[in-house]
Amino acid sequence: MLTSTQARQWLDRWDRQQEFYLADREERFTVIGDVVAAAANRPDPVVVDLGAGPGSLSVRLLHRLPDAEVIAVDADPMLLGLARAAYGSTRGLRIVEHDLRDAAWVPALGRPDGVEGVDAIVSTTALHWLTEPELGALYRACAGLLRPGGVLVDGDNLRESADRPRLDALTKHVRDARIERTAGRDREDWSAWWEAVAQAPELAELTDARGARPIDHTVPQEPTLDDHVRLLREAGFAEAGTVWQCGDDRVLVGVR
Numbered sequence: 001m002l003t004s005t006q007a008r009q010w011l012d013r014w015d016r017q018q019e020f021y022l023a024d025r026e027e028r029f030t031v032i033g034d035v036v037a038a039a040a041n042r043p044d045p046v047v048v049d050l051g052a053g054p055g056s057l058s059v060r061l062l063h064r065l066p067d068a069e070v071i072a073v074d075a076d077p078m079l080l081g082l083a084r085a086a087y088g089s090t091r092g093l094r095i096v097e098h099d100l101r102d103a104a105w106v107p108a109l110g111r112p113d114g115v116e117g118v119d120a121i122v123s124t125t126a127l128h129w130l131t132e133p134e135l136g137a138l139y140r141a142c143a144g145l146l147r148p149g150g151v152l153v154d155g156d157n158l159r160e161s162a163d164r165p166r167l168d169a170l171t172k173h174v175r176d177a178r179i180e181r182t183a184g185r186d187r188e189d190w191s192a193w194w195e196a197v198a199q200a201p202e203l204a205e206l207t208d209a210r211g212a213r214p215i216d217h218t219v220p221q222e223p224t225l226d227d228h229v230r231l232l233r234e235a236g237f238a239e240a241g242t243v244w245q246c247g248d249d250r251v252l253v254g255v256r
């Protein structure tokens with residue numbers, strides 16, 4: 001039986017391993033909160049967190065906006081199981097298990113028909129798992145869900161365009177050097193975290209569930225910033241662009 005304390009310990013380790021790749025992860029969360037708070041301009045916005053994983057961004061948004069409703073959507077039974085165990089009783093948080101490549105994720109949110117659209121859709125370090133056609137379909141669905149003036153806010157590492165390989169290599173060098181200065185090389189990385197999870201007796205049930213529903217995330221060519229902006233405009237967003245960045249770590253916003 002997985003306890004809330006155990007789940008929180010695993011999620012502390014999750015946060016540390018994510019910071020192995022993202023030195024500014026907390027700042028990026030804060031910036032996303034700034035955008036959501038300003039665009040929603042109400043204390044109780046409805047927010048959807050796409051590829052929420054174990055709810056790292058969802059709970060930070062709820063800490064900042066305690067009257068918000070945050071719907072965390074993800075397809076990974078392990079990460080959602082940890083989120084349920086750690087934060088299941090958090091007011092305002094709802095967890096939905098669904099693959100975002102299947103259009104049925106929208107009705108799975110359980111928003112009654114005819115209700116005003118959601119205020120914000122957020123995501124961090126997740127949408128690069130989608131191919132360009134999948135991302136286009138997702139953005140169209142998001143445009144349909146958001147109220148006019150609502151925002152889509154995506155934090156992710158996005159290279160600007162496909163025609164700058166040497167600048168991309170330099171950007172990666174700068175990022176790696178920064179990580180070495182901040183996190184250091186001996187931190188637990190993604191693979192080590194997942195290996196530890198697979199060995200943990202208290203997570204055995206979730207490990208089995210994950211094994212039964214694996215997510216394929218082979219993306220031969222990750223969409224660039226230019227692709228994201230174009231897809232957002234094609235989906236019906238009035239404006240789209242970067243509001244914050246450090247290297248290729250960006251917060252991209254689409255305004256409905």
Ligand SMILES: C[S@@+](CC[C@H](N)C(=O)[O-])C[C@H]1O[C@@H](n2cnc3c(N)ncnc32)[C@H](O)[C@@H]1O
Pocket residue numbers: 018050051052053054055056057073074075076079098099100101123124125126127129130215217
């Ligand atoms: C690197 S994790 C980031 C999780 C969380 N947003 C964070 O910042 O800690 C990427 C997340 O995207 C989710 N994801 C990837 N492809 C997905 C899909 N097709 N449907 C739903 N979730 C997906 C994964 O399950 C994983 O939780």
